[in-house]
């Protein structure tokens with residue numbers, strides 16, 4: 001089973017919230033700052049596509065997805 005690992009850089013996050021809206025099982029936003037919170041660094045296979053999409057959509061390049 002392919003493995004996917006997510007890392008985030010909250011310092012780079014500009015609190016747009018796209019990730020939490022696109023994959024709420026994986027990402028949330030800090031209630032005070034709005035910056036990204038990682039809920040699941042190694043999500044199950046059904047969430048790999050949404051996680052990849054979040055990394056592509058993030059306007060601040062604050063999400064990194066590593067596969068393999």
Ligand code: SF4
Pocket residue numbers: 012013014015016017018019020029034035036057058059060061062063
């Ligand atoms: S999409 Fe990027 S900039 Fe927006 S909240 Fe998520 S990590 Fe932050």
